[in-house]
Amino acid sequence: MLRTPSRRTHDAGPAAEALRLVKVTKTHGSGDGAVTALDGITLSLARGTFTAVMGPSGSGKSTLLQCAAGLDRPDSGIVLVDGTELTGSGEAELTRFRRNRVGFVFQQYNLLDTLTVAQNTVLPLRLAGRRVDRNRAREVLTAVGLGDRLGQLPGRLSGGQRQRVAIARALVTEPRVIFADEPTGALDTRSAREVLRLLQGAVRVHGRTVVMVTHDPVAASYADTVLFLADGRLAGRLPAPTADAVAERLAHLGDDVPAGV
Incomplete structure (x- = not known):
């Protein structure tokens, strides 16, 4: 069952803390082939912030995102999103929570080719059984530069335009994270x-919280803070990042003593 430690109702305002992980662990495989993807991760992210998560291949960054978003279950530890504890809840509860409070943007867009730009954008609302406000959808699509493409199919769009549809789809439900x-x-x-x-605008203009996994120092420089992972553990953080500073930190991750966050 989803638990709200502060006893906030579903319609209450956003929590001051957008995301908290407490001693989260996750292992893939078993026996001699077991790999520890997350090793006792504890972190806290304030709402209205843009955080990039970086680390070498196999450092656990995608697993961290999946566990934090409720797409995968940690083996142990606690995950709270917008003040609500996700760990220990059933799949149906998690699905409802994600549809109402969380937005997703993936590398491969995940658009349905048979639906128009507008239909793809409002799909999360339909899946959640929520009222579809077509004017709101048009406003969001206009804000991402696609106000004149509402009736087009994804196959007629460039990669950048399809990703903007994905962002509009993430924003239209007004998610907290x-x-x-x-x-x-x-x-x-x-x-x-x-x-x-x-994504910066979603944070600075609309007050959303963005957590982004990336391998690109330039992309990470758009965030407010970068968290670094190595071998499933937090290995430091970098506020107000620049691309050069991120690249330098990545190059020396193995030399750093892991720092608490």
Whole structure:
């Protein structure tokens, strides 16, 4: 059962803390082939912030995002999103929670080819059984630069435009937290920059919280803070990041003593 420690109701305002993980562990496989993806991760992210998560391949960053978003279950520990504890809840409860309070942006867009731009955008509302406000959907699509593409199918859009549809789809439900997994990984430099500015706008203009996994120091420089992972553990944080500073920290992750966050 989903638990709200502060006893807030579903309609209450957002929690001051958007995300909290307490001693979260996750192991893939078993026996001699077991791999510890997350090793006692504890962190706290304030709402209205943009955080990038970085680390070498196999460091656990995608597993961290999946556990934090309720897409995967940790083996132990506590996950709270917007003040609500996700760990220990059933799949139906998790699904309802994600549909109402969480938005997702993935590298591969995950759009339905047979639906128009507008229909893809409002799909989460339909799945959640919520009222579809077409004017609101049009406003969101206009804000991401697609106000003139509402009736088009995804196949007629560029990669950057499809990712903007994905961002509009994430925003239309007015989520408290948006999780983005390599959102610019398949885009050219210009499109990537546009997508990152939209994510910044979601934070600075609309007060959302964005947690983004990325391998790109330039993409990470758009965030307020970068968290570094190594071998499933937090290995430091970098506020007000620049691309050069991020690249330098990544190059020396193995030399750093893991720092608490």
